[in-house]
Amino acid sequence: MGEMIGKQSVKFAEAPYIFEGASVVGPKEGEGPLGKLFDVIEQDPMLGSKSWEEAESLLQKETVQKLLLKSGLKKEDIRYIFAGDLLGQLIATTFGIMDYEIPFMGLYGACSTMGEGLSLAAMMVAAGYGENVIAMASSHFGSAERQFRFPLEYGNQRPFSATWTVTGCGAAIVTKRKGFARITGVTTGKIIDYGVKDAQNMGACMAPAAADVIYNHLNDFGTAPDDYDKIITGDLGYVGQAILIDLLKRKGIDISKVHMDCGIEMFDKENQDTHSGGSGCGCSATVLTSYVFKQLKKKAWKKILFIPTGALMSPISFNQGKSVPGIAHLVVIESV
Structure with missing residues (x-):
């Protein structure tokens, strides 16, 4: 098992x-x-x-x-x-x-x-x-x-x-049947709350959770950012990406050379007017099953971390003035 x-x-x-x-x-x-x-x-x-x-x-x-x-x-x-x-x-x-x-x-x-x-x-x-x-x-x-x-x-x-x-x-x-890639490991995220209450800034809400799960994954598996072709977050966007990289640098980890965010890849910043990028459950899911899978199938990438990020809020919690905790789940995927 x-x-x-x-x-x-x-x-x-x-x-x-x-x-x-x-x-x-x-x-x-x-x-x-x-x-x-x-x-x-x-x-x-x-x-x-x-x-x-x-x-x-x-x-x-x-x-x-x-x-x-x-x-x-x-x-x-x-x-x-x-x-x-x-x-x-x-x-x-x-x-x-x-x-x-x-x-x-x-x-x-x-x-x-x-x-x-x-x-x-x-x-x-x-x-x-x-x-x-x-x-x-x-x-x-x-x-x-x-x-x-x-x-x-x-x-x-x-x-x-x-x-x-x-x-x-x-x-x-x-x-169980042979495919183009294997899921060799997972690191389950924790709920992380930095007290951010701005529901229009999801990147800031979710970046601490992404930083936490990446940090713990690298420690658990004894690996470094350079061991992966890409470290792919879900939908931090431009704002969240900058926060994530900064938080990990404070822990002595630099992922800037291998980091990719699905929310940034989804839209054209100059021509599509989406501000910080894309988000939603469908953002990381569609980028993974299209662009990322194609890269794995042709072996352009051999080992990646896929880390969708979520903001745990509801209209009720927001209207009651609660903060927006974040969570991120990490999946290790290797091409076959």
């Missing part, structure tokens, strides 16, 4: 494989630098539905369909699905995957959900409780704005520290 190492990590003795991935995004994401790498680009952000929430459910439904098609598997071949979104009671996921009738475990790790899903899927497969397990996460700009910020009709001004919630869904199959 594997072994527990250090304070919060697991190293797999027989590392499970990543067999295939799929990504579906909206029009704005398709116009960005990674547009040609996504499996499907929807031209209508509503996907022909009557609500933003229903549109996000359709993103999930289409992503699972695309993933099964690419992998050659049937829904009956999938033992479990770990999935989540940003909405209350995971309604996007509930209505998105319901018709597939796959045993389901719903996750809420905010924007870290894809890392949480991959970690749990890998543990499930490594322990022998499932041969094929799907990890999936989604977000939608319209549904997230309505729940966490302001209705789109309000037309509020966005500060430069704000990120743009990605309309997209990414999914991957973790399995």
